[in-house]
Amino acid sequence: MKDIGYYNGTIGNLDEMTVPMNDRAGYFGDGIYETALVPQDNFPDLDKHIDRFFRGAAAISMTVPFEKNELKQLLKEVTLRSEYDTKFLYWQLTRGTARRMHTFPEGTPNLWITVTEGFFPDLKKKLHLITTEERRHGFCNIKTLNLLPNVLAAEQARLADCDEAIFVKDGMVTECSHSNIHILKGKTLYTAPAGEHVLPGIGRYNLIRACHKLLITVEETAFSTDMLFEADEVILSSTSRICQRAERINGIPVGQKADVLFRNLQSVVSAAYTASVRIPLPF
Template sequence: MEDLAYYNGKITRLSEMMVPFNDRSHFFGDGVYDASVARNGIIFKLEDHLDRFFNSMALIDIQPDFTKDELRELLQALCQKLDTGDLFVYFQVSRGTAIRNHSYAQTLKPNLSVYMLPWTGDFSSQKRLKLMTTPDHRFEFCHIKTLNLLPNVLASQAATSQGLDEVVYHRDQRVTECAHSNISILINGVFQTAPLDHWILPGIARKYLLLMSQALGFDVLEHPFTVEEMLAADEVIVSSSGSLCAPVSEIDGRAVGGRDPERLQQLQDKIYQDFFKETDID
């Protein structure tokens, strides 16, 4: 298959899948999701993504009728059905199917969805991103990977319409994260990123950038930084599962970064080596 969709045991091509009208994701975005990439059919950092997925479900009171082991086995089996092993892998659960009502029955059976399609990662590390900043008006569940992404959609579209790559959110000038990425800085040899709280998603790539920085002997700091501190940093780094360590060249039309290319390259080399090692076929 070129691409694949899964819904509660049914498997089709992505364009052929039909979802019940009364799925609560349709009315309320009542669910959570996670996503990663696969190389050679091996999903990168799958255990971390499963942990975050189950944590997100627990935080919004979704009781899955499947275990972590069962979901792992399902995702791995689905990867084998595709024509390529280099994939974008997305999985979500909604609270279930019921007539529209804000309240819900505790007995609802969750709906599990998966889709996979070919992915071509660019880990050449040559491209530097251009960003814009915007006030962070999202609600206070940013640490949960929910389906409620309307502010992210609108901010991303604003950036795209200007030919930019991402949006940097801030709350009273404190940088939180991007519309679909985490953001960190290198400053005076220190890798700094925002602390894990309800303003940011606990990104998997963020976690491993911290670990790789420590392995390289860099000082690390999980502490808030402001927009001005970001603009003055030696390097600005955007990270996500599909873009592990992407440097930034411009924010709001102002040139940034490019002042610590050696440490940046060390960090990119380290995390990309980890990616290729984990997804190589023995």
């Protein structure tokens, strides 16, 4: 099989899997999720993703019905059934199955896993972005299933023939619909501080580590849209995007003023990722 589905111990072809209509994912989006790219059966940063998954569960008063190592082995077992060279691994935990009621039901949470084909973006491509009003809730640091504002923003970007949408709240940049965003100014990287309005992305973590290696100062502080448009470089990071620059926001040229520094930074991030999987990758 190529596209794999798993639900509470049942494994099968993704398009043939069924789940109960009373799963609380359907009524409330009551759960958390994680994603990871798996190139040629290698699992870079999987421990970091699992750690964040457990933190997210605890933050919404859910208990993962596995130990970390048990979940890790299960994710690998399910993923390795897929025949794709590069796989996109998604898993989520919901607060069980019960008739619709807002309060928590008794019972065990439900674990979903899907494995589909994964892709690496062309890191040489320069991104086009738009800005959009921040309308999300205060749990942005948790990967909850409640992604309606993100979905609407991503579609807004697509309709504008752009790659991503940047959330802006009271003139300050938070993050994108499915990426973290950062700016370079001089030899300083500015990135919004981790907190309830920003996801602590794994790609963000790896980018900050690369900055430290290159002696680039990192300021985890909020930055304005004025700083965004005046930045030497505008950089996006995510699990798949790793480190990619933007060249236009709302149709206005941005960045492109620190080419050598950006390429060095992208090279360090890409090299660390490639070394972690010990195989050549299309960067």
